[in-house]
Amino acid sequence: MQSLMGIINLGEPTNSIRELTQHRTLGAVPFGSRYRLIDFTLSNMVNAGIRNVGILIWDRYGPLLDHIKSGKEWDLDRQRDGLFLLPPANSGNGTLELKGDVANLYRNMAYLQKSRQKYVVISGSSMICNMDYGEVLDYHLAKGADVTIVYSDTMGLAQNPPFTSLVTDDDYRVLDLAINPQKGKGEKASMNMYIMAKHTLIELVDHCASRGKRDMLTEGLLPRLREWKVYGYPYIGYVGEVNSLKNYYKHSMELLDPAVWQELFFKKGLIHTKIKHEPPVRYLPGSSVRNSLIANGCIIEGTVENSILFRGVRVKKGAVIQDSIVMQKAQIGEDVLLKHVILDKDVKVSAGKRLTGDGGYPIVIHKLAEI
């Protein structure tokens, strides 16, 4: 895909998932036993043959930079093109008083201009799916569109604003965009992924920036729906948007469905992530594991059911973990009970403790906590 470049915009609201984003950007939230959210979008881009990816960073980016490093695991440490970390607007010499997407893109206009690719796909970092952007570009070209917006009919993301609903005609041309509407929730829900020619993006950014506007969607695209050909691309396949704690838990648990697991991890391409060189999982005497995803480096002596264990988790004898998500390097002591719990990284739970949340409202234990 020589003609397509990718931009991942990390500027996503985190208020509804603040328990897991206190010190990290949404894209860096651990997900699916050995990944971080951004791995899905980044891998989708790379698997579609995109070799030039810019990541628009905003704040709390420490864990993300540590995760991405040179981009080698995604095959993006390239002599030509490769991975570019695009700093936020406030890191410049600060004469421009703009905020939002527009400002961050405007700040990195030089990167856009010098990139060789004719088309650009822009995405957030929190959509869990296995998508071929090559197919979206083909659609975009076939429609002769100025802008193509990827949407899903099944995502059902209405509970968690902000979301954008598309109104299209029978030919998928977008007639209207509604931000957080009360009516028509979740139909043709935008997946916040856009394909357009690079010059179109530059024009949008420049137009907005030079008029003091902040939001590309409402202030850039919405007023142009008559003038421009904006199309919706109906994405058919599993998609989960992780924009709230509730959704994080829901979409995590959906991974335990082998059909979802197969589609996400094997369908179009593999999902790449940072390599940790952890050894295989050891199932010791006394262990009992059912319906769970386990990452390498775990040592299990207890019971694990309907749960997701990240790399290097230690489960001692007699411990029971049910319907829970246990992030990297947690140590679960003897006879501990965890049910409906999300443990952030490096948590220690000492012997005999019992923590139970609710299926609709799991307890979150913050990073490095000792219980």
Next chain:
Amino acid sequence: MGRKECVAMLLAGGQGSRLGILTKKLAKPAVPFGGKYRIIDFTLSNCSNSGIDTVGVLTQYQPLTLNSYIGIGSPWDLDRYSGGVAVLPPYVRAQGGEWYKGTANAVYQNIDFISRFDPEYVFVLSGDHIYKMDYSRMLQFHKEKNAYVTIAVIKVPWEETHRFGIMNTDETGRITEFQEKPKEAKNNLASMGVYVFNWQILRAYLEADEADPESSHDFGKNIIPTMLTSHEDLFAYPFQGYWKDVGTIESLWEANMDLLAENPPLVLNDPTWKIFAVNQSLPPQYVGESASVICSSLSEGCIVLGEVEHSVLFLGSYIAPRAKVVDSIIMPGARVEKNAVVEKAIIGENTVIQEGAHVGCPNGEDWMMIERNESGITVVEDNIVIPANLQIKKGAVVSITDWPEFPEERIS
């Protein structure tokens, strides 16, 4: 080329013929081990963890898998501007050129490679063993003893001394005598095939050895005994820990099973001494609703829906509902279908055991048995399909090249 204090030469050209069909298409160091590794990962990781950043890997037998596996050495941090890993196969020269005739000749033929780094010391290592060892400590010992050569040794059970090169030492650790596979050993210190030499000394001996038409150009048989008779300062460096030559089907199987102990003799979960391997970006393993996994080791990409007991499952292997795998090694990408049973067996990469088949069956039919394996471990070759409901007798070695009537549609 910048100067390096020490360079490692890793002997990886061996066929490992006693591993039979497992090394038909790849050299012994490339044989998969321990769920996600290849044997050579241990030595390469030891180099990396010991701070040795210049490694020549001498390849000869079936090098394709090994070459592409090693690549530029990134997984072991051996992609370096100065030094790094170099794969060194034999090559043609202006005056002929020839295959590596023995371990010493292999290093001899790469004197130019070593000289580029003008090292003080050269490690000669083998890519055939499973162990974790800090070579920097051995080098420290070598320097303290002012030795010309230091050979790592490990205590082996007395009854096994006849299988090893035995080093007899005085009380200071100086080697006084070397017995190759002795009938009556005077000592139980076996050579681990890990040597550190002062490069100028080694170079002189290699050149002399090359000129000797009687020599078989082997470190154990020629170089070390010659050095001993010349009264050079040879020292034995006592190593404590796990070390295993996985040169036979039985020892390969045992070494894998060793990982399953509650307190395994070889700890892979040590963050300070990681064993690095090429990563395949496979998803986390999934253990299903009806699955049962007991005393086993599973790796990324595995799907277990059936029963697994006391077994090592490699990357991306699949165990169907109601299938049963016991005391076995399932290589990468292999599948065991519904109601199939695999007992005390090694199943090759991407091989499929179809529904209801039984591998390692005590009373199985003999017609499929190509050769008997004394250890009772059944071995099934890579990339084949064992038909549904077929029983394969315990100890059989199933290979399609030795079995010309093997139906083509059964090649997976």
